[in-house]
Amino acid sequence: MNKLKKALKLFIVFFKIGAFTFGGGYAMIPLIQHEVCDKNKWITEEDILDIVAIAESTPGPIAINSATFVGYKICGILGSTAATLGVVVPSFLTMLCIFFLLDKFQEQPVVQYAFLGIRACVLALVIKALISMYKKCAKTWVSYTVIAFSVIMSVVISEFVEINTFYIILSCAVFGLISYSILRRRAKK
Amino acid sequence: MIIFKLLELFWAFFKIGAFTFGGGLAMLKLAQDVVLEKGWLQPDQIVNFVALSESTPGPFAINMATYVGADEQGFKGALFATLGVVLPSFIVILIVAHFYKQFQNSHIVKGLMTGLKPTAIGLIASAVISMGITVFFPDGFTTQIFSTQQFYISIAIFAISLFLVFFKKLKIPPVLIICISAVLGIAAGYIFDIPLA
Numbered sequence: 001m002n003k004l005k006k007a008l009k010l011f012i013v014f015f016k017i018g019a020f021t022f023g024g025g026y027a028m029i030p031l032i033q034h035e036v037c038d039k040n041k042w043i044t045e046e047d048i049l050d051i052v053a054i055a056e057s058t059p060g061p062i063a064i065n066s067a068t069f070v071g072y073k074i075c076g077i078l079g080s081t082a083a084t085l086g087v088v089v090p091s092f093l094t095m096l097c098i099f100f101l102l103d104k105f106q107e108q109p110v111v112q113y114a115f116l117g118i119r120a121c122v123l124a125l126v127i128k129a130l131i132s133m134y135k136k137c138a139k140t141w142v143s144y145t146v147i148a149f150s151v152i153m154s155v156v157i158s159e160f161v162e163i164n165t166f167y168i169i170l171s172c173a174v175f176g177l178i179s180y181s182i183l184r185r186r187a188k189k
Numbered sequence: 190m191i192i193f194k195l196l197e198l199f200w201a202f203f204k205i206g207a208f209t210f211g212g213g214l215a216m217l218k219l220a221q222d223v224v225l226e227k228g229w230l231q232p233d234q235i236v237n238f239v240a241l242s243e244s245t246p247g248p249f250a251i252n253m254a255t256y257v258g259a260d261e262q263g264f265k266g267a268l269f270a271t272l273g274v275v276l277p278s279f280i281v282i283l284i285v286a287h288f289y290k291q292f293q294n295s296h297i298v299k300g301l302m303t304g305l306k307p308t309a310i311g312l313i314a315s316a317v318i319s320m321g322i323t324v325f326f327p328d329g330f331t332t333q334i335f336s337t338q339q340f341y342i343s344i345a346i347f348a349i350s351l352f353l354v355f356f357k358k359l360k361i362p363p364v365l366i367i368c369i370s371a372v373l374g375i376a377a378g379y380i381f382d383i384p385l386a
Contacts (some may be wrong), residue, residue, distance in 0.1 A: 117374020176304015
């Protein structure tokens with residue numbers, strides 16, 4: 001199969017994946033596995049695990065990271081462009097449609113009442129996501145310290161002083177690095 | 190100048206994309222900060238938006254960028270913002286893909302991640318808190334809120350949603366729970382004739 005054909009196939013496969021996953025990146029992994037390993041045999045099951053690990057430790061949404069990575073493994077930069085475009089285009093188009101619909105109808109009482117209910121519901125959904133993320137996180141004093149630090153900084157302290165979230169992220173990364181090195185050195189001894 | 194507005198959108202979302210670790214929702218706090226500071230969305234619009242994102246396909250980040258971009262500058266704005274949020278991931282992955290085995294085993298990466306993973310959790314928690322305030326106390330903390338029907342209706346719908354979300358045997362997809370809460374909101378709104386802002 002020539003390169004262009006492969007890229008087109010990648011675009012179509014990731015378009016399907018993008019169009020049928022609700023609820024973000026992790027929901028997408030089994031679909032990627034099905035399309036990319038089982039159906040098209042582009043990469044092995046083992047590689048999929050690598051991809052998840054890489055996608056988690058690089059910035060940006062899991063969906064984009066895995067699409068770019070799979071695309072690159074299969075046919076280079078062309079492949080990663082095709083796969084990434086594929087995964088982005090469905091949400092882009094859906095969101096544009098929703099935006100223009102909403103722009104027209106958001107003044108309607110029905111829509112406003114609906115959102116009154118939806119806003120309360122979303123809170124429950126995000127709490128659920130928060131809890132499942134917490135369950136997956138390593139239960140160490142480093143984690144607890146970082147969680148406490150970022151909550152206190154971004155909720156309590158930011159009431160009094162303006163704190164940029166970027167700095168909270170940066171300082172937690174540095175703190176993680178330092179405590180990791182200390183713990184590793186101690187383990188060696 | 191429209192081009193400056195477009196570049197501003199691009200850059201804002203580029204930064205958000207570059208600093209988000211641990212998937213879409215981890216982005217919520219950063220996006221809240223940036224979008225509120227620039228005055229692109231109101232707090233309640235952000236919560237609405239999270240609902241839209243949960244009930245449409247695709248990653249949260251893309252949905253957010255497209256929506257805010259479109260709201261500010263129409264189609265072009267959507268394009269620039271989306272491009273901005275995608276590019277950091279795209280570039281980083283292209284670089285990492287060459288030596289991903291070394292990357293995975295690198296102690297520096299592991300060290301950074303021991304800090305970054307829990308930060309994502311802390312930041313989502315703080316996004317939940319500010320969303321909670323928006324939902325239950327839209328006009329700030331006043332005692333008046335306890336005499337409005339809206340407050341109690343929000344609490345009731347929140348409790349029902351919590352039950353539906355955590356009741357595993359039912360296995361209701363999130364989209365359906367959002368639809369149910371929308372219907373409840375509409376019903377309550379008309380029955381109690383809640384005043385609109």
